[in-house]
Amino acid sequence: MMGDVTLLGNPNFFERTKLKIVRKIFPVKKPEILLLDRLEISFKEPGVNQIGVPSLSSPDVTPNACLAKPEVVDVRPELVICPEIESFPLLSDFPRKAGKLYKQIEQEEPKDDLFTPEEDKNCIHGLKKSWCAICNEKERNEKKRKTRYIDIFDLIFPILLPPLGENFDSPILFPTGLQLYPFQRVGVKFLAENKRTLLGDEMGLGKSIQAIVAIRFLFHMGKVTNGLILCPRSVLTDWEKKIWEWAPELRVMKVRGLQEQRKLYWNSLAHIYLTTYETLREDLGGSVRGDENGDIARKQFDFAVLDEIQKIKNPGADVTKATRQIDAHIRWGLSGTPLENRLDDLISIFAYLKPGLLHYRDIERPYKVKNAIKPYFLRRRITDVLPDLPEKEIGEPAWLELCPNQRIAYERAEQEGIVALNEQGDTVTVQHILALITKLKQICNIDPVSKESCKLEYLLEKLEEVSEEGNKALVFSQYPEKTLKFLEPELKRFSPLVYHGTLSDSKRDSVVTKFQKEEDNKVLLMSVKAGGLGLTLTRANYVYHFDLWWNPSTAAQAEGRVWRIGQTKTVFVESLLTKETIEERIDDILRKKRELFTVVIDDLSDEKLSKFLKEEELFSLFGLQKTKPKSEVAVESLEQISPQEFERLIGKLYEKIGYHIKLTPQTKDRGIDIYAKRVSETGTEYLAIQCKHYPDGVVGVEHIRSLYGVIQAQSEITKGVLVTSGKFSKESQDFAKGKRIELFDGKILLALLRKYNL
């Protein structure tokens, strides 16, 4: 201890000790950073070293320090507690690399390795698999299917491609030989610059091509990386081909086949998922039923293109419900006839394209609808944008006399039908009338007993001329079983092809290709429903409607297969109709509808949209009149009727409009008085109707809230309707805005009652 005191009093000792410690620690050779946390020195018994200085323990240094060789000093290491030294790694680890070679490496297709020697056994066709063309083709397709999956670097490939053009007005680079018409460039720009749009160009103007090019732009700009295209089944392959032609760099996943396959496809990477409305309905069936676990389709995309978007016009249809599950920030609808005959179709379509833009209460205000959709709607007509396209000449219908036996069969069927309708009295419905019409129309096409057909005789003569001139014809009918099957053998000399709904996808494609490319097949027999949408059949320039579809726009769609871009000859359209039959009576109605169609589609007039075919019109076809039940309430006595009578009246009103109705019990009605259901070709519409008979009163918001609660809880309900003989408070009206609720006050109700003769 004494020694310590002595040393402490010696300044040289301190200086030397400090120097040795410093030299012991520095210089640092390794590049790590060293931090001295603490340096503690303790003194012990003095010893004698070589230079006669009492020893001092040196600090320990971690191995990382890598010190220079220290001066030899006799120190007692254990006497100094070493500082902790922390090290930080350098940025020296190379990051992993990823990427892809895009350059096509030409490889010879392996010829003999489709089957390994072990696999190459006798197949079910009685040959070695490698010798069997069927097995070879099957295996090749299977290998192709397995290798078409893409990776993340395929996904970014379009972004790495050079820009298509500096802007939409400049020429756009396309694969050789392809060019857009100026009006199509306008359409591409319109689509690419608007996230929510409806392209309503007349059929034949290349809506799908405009959409593909716009999509291609967005991919190249990096604005989208994947999307969904929904289309009718008949044009699925056509879409695939067009994408391949116009945007070959985009990888398409066509989602078809068995459920397990589809599941795989939905979960694979692709730029575009292409499928039909029906497949989507099936693959999102879980969500439609309220159980998301049952879904196999993906729902999130950057864009969604809905071809023939009128498929989702019915809000109650499962197809619509499934489609509305698709979340995409870009939503485009394509349709040549978006409105068909009703503004509510348009409202339903925009409910997906741009929710909140239109409301069901606007149905009586076409001008409002027209103004609301203006920024999001583009429609051009063929005659305006393609003045050089050959003309379409719709000839007057060929009015034919039924053959003798055909006439007898027709008269008998009509008389029996009318007798049966009369016997049913008040219970006769629209469905009974429609069934009779179908039966009679089929006899007008051909008498199933005598096989006589005045239309066939006429058609044969016409087809002779068509064929001799080197032209081809399409023959449309809505009865594939009763008419097309009969026509096929009768038209054998023209090598007819048949296209109808029951054909497989591949068969449909081969029929279209064969008709377009081969000379022998002069006639294509088509079902209106299967072949009316999207197909390009410009090799034909004659169209014969063997019978007429109810909806004139459907007939126009069918003609649009021929009268479109690519047609080089004048198109002739002719309908074959029979005199003094139900067809003549229906034609009168159709003519009126055609006038309405022009008005609504091309200029949303404020003309009131009537129902497509009114009940009285149908009954009048057979000289029948729907008798007015005695119990019906006169409009003037509305104020005197009881709440129960009021409910029944509203029920009758909805029946007149075309719904099947069900009145609920007075108790346990959960606020709903009537459920109404209407089935159309695209699905079912369910209404929950609440009646409030307040002749001089005001319906408060609490009733609307209650109705809203009910429809929210029941997903199958398309919309809620509250009908009152009085008025609605402003709060009620505000609450209903933007919701699936329709309000009919006394004023509207009276107008409806008058309209439907109640």
Add this chain to the structure above:
Amino acid sequence: MSSPNEEHETLLGFLGLYVTEKGDGYLGGVLISNLQGVPQEFRCTHTVKPTAIQKPLYGDALEPHIGVELCGMPLLQSIQNKPSLILVNKEFLLRVRIESSCPVAFVRRAGEAVEIKASDGSEISPDRERVDCATGRFQPIVFTVHPNFDDDKINTREILDKIFSYLDPLEPFERIKKAIEVLGKQDEKFR
């Protein structure tokens, strides 16, 4: 004048260093294209994320170190199509020239802020070469080569003169940037 076959084989490389969307990391990307700008090959690195301590310790040397040592050189070694010219989007990436067999040039738009800072008052400093677009379709560019490879100027100018009428040499860097952004959305390794 090169023969059509030679022209067919001439490839361009675009090497860039990019900062992640959040600004916390770097990715290197190289695009090999033909003279029309059509991609032949694309490689990129996973994200390099320097720590909060590494950033100040490396200081100004951080980006060059990541760009050249960690990303640039390994990427150029990994490409299978060897380009005739490599264009880079950062001046420090010129250092990859040391291990490259072809010229490397740093390109940027003429008159950009970097040049305004030039102390001699002239827009184009002596080591920078200006290239004008003959068709006027694109704004002029300037390029710089590695100071130890002065001959690169001639080779670079020859190629840039050839392509500049129809391909903006700066544009492919935008493509790489967008592609990296999309990769980041798909896979966190590129985020």
